[in-house]
Amino acid sequence: MNNVFGNKRAVLVFVGPALLIYTVIMLVPVLWSLGYTLFTGSVITGFEFSGFDNFAKLFSDPKVGEALLFTLKYAVILTVGQVLVGYALSLLYVFWLRKASSLVRTLVFFPIVLPTVAVSLLFQKMFEVAPQNGIVNEFINFFGLPSVDWFGSPDTAFLVLVIMDIWRSMGFYAVLLYAGLLDIPEEVMESARLDGAGGWTLIRRIVIPMSLPVLLSSIIFSINGTLKVFDSVLALTNGGPGSSTTPLTLLMFRTAFSYGDYGYGSTIALLLTVICLLVTVFIFRSSRRDLTKG
């Protein structure tokens, strides 16, 4: 038996090719990218060793500061928004719509599978002001209010971005959390009901504490995804107006490919990776502490 399952050659045949491609295309480039942070230049112009200049520049560059701030603001607001709206929807599915929720669930989930570029262009047209009012401004005009130039100021552009991304992802988070809610044993709910807990008390005392693990994994997934936001910003606002909606990912992309500085681009990418890691570890640890306390 051990001859069959411990067959060294079989291990190599099965896991070798995957490991090889994964190592060559992902692991080596990660290390290579770390190496780039000590250089300046690009593959076309050639590289020049610059020591820790990139890191010094990183900490004093106002553009990085602005992008970092935007990334964090976007990640926090969107994570809270996505998970809250998703959770509200999932509660709605489980406790209110019950069996009737299947169609709603399936339909509201749909936007997440749509290409982000297509959704962004659609929202661009919906919120358009010139040369032709989009449907949103027409709607506002209907109530006698003037059209808003949504992409003209940083705050409204950010608002459209948030609305779009919540529209895209709320159904996804609703289904994710719905599965978690279904896992709460019926006996627990029933005994709480017999003890006189109903409506709000039931949700606050039983449902929320019991769905904490799945809420936590949604938060981690959401924050990891939103810190890496790229497609929706690029296609919806292209980082504008000015550079007010430019996240780190887009700044890195521009630094590397528009300005041809791979070294500095890699340094920004490293900053992003470190933030992703820190945030995940932080959430994990703080949640563990809470669990032991409770």
Place this chain on the structure above:
Amino acid sequence: MTTTASAPGRPAPVKPGRPLRIRRRMTPRRAGSIALKTLVIGFLLAITVLPLIWLLLGSLKTQTEWLNSPSWALPENFLNFENYQVAWVDGDIGRYILNSALATFPSLALIVVLGVAAGFALEVLVWKGRGGVLLLFLAGIMVPGQMILLPLFSAYFQTHLTGTIWPLILTYTATGLPLTVFMMATYFRAVPREIFEAAAIDGASIYRSFLSIAFPMVRNAVFTVALVQFFFIWNDLLIALTFTSVGDFQTIQVGLLNFTGQFGQVQYGPTFAAICINVVGILVLYLFLNQRVMRGLTAGSVKG
């Protein structure tokens, strides 16, 4: 006194395991609740579906209609498919879709073959270091694409692969593997070991076990995983944008992004038609496979 006076006063027996349900009359409060429910469902469906209907209607309108009537107006001719022709022929949407397919399907095939085999080796076979290798794959789920983009660009440039379809296929395969390997390992964990042991006793080699037993047993899971990866790859912008800036292999997402710029001023109809083509393809897929898509995508996220 006690034993005989039973029937009239006693409440009807309740079936065990079923909550006591009293048929309520249609009170105003209950009618209000139903109305509210309908309203909420209607609202949810409206905010999801209306933008898409607006997109579809917009793709049927001519440029004159777009500029001279409000954007909520219905198209004059519901069978005006001219915009689609313009988008497909002049806008090259057909070629972009072909490019996307050329990049997506070979990557998917590679991801599935390599990922399933690796998952099998990591979960069913017994060898030293398999925990470490699984962790190594897991780490890949966390790494942002930006971290590997620049070295890969240099590498493809120096090996003269830039401008071909290969950078896309290779990069998609590698970035798709971590999640696939992890999900497949999870699925193989659910298959009882005794099945493989019985096969081994019957004299099946490990390759035979994999092809005739393991693979057919997780066939459903493989399909789900492939579906999840399909959406990731088909909808990707970052990798496609980086590696197709030169050459003729721009994918549908890159092509769509450049679509408005290509036409100079905004050509509403063709732009809407192009977006619509992109959306409708996914919609058809979703119509048939929605439950599987929902299950797959949520499974892929909790684990990741």
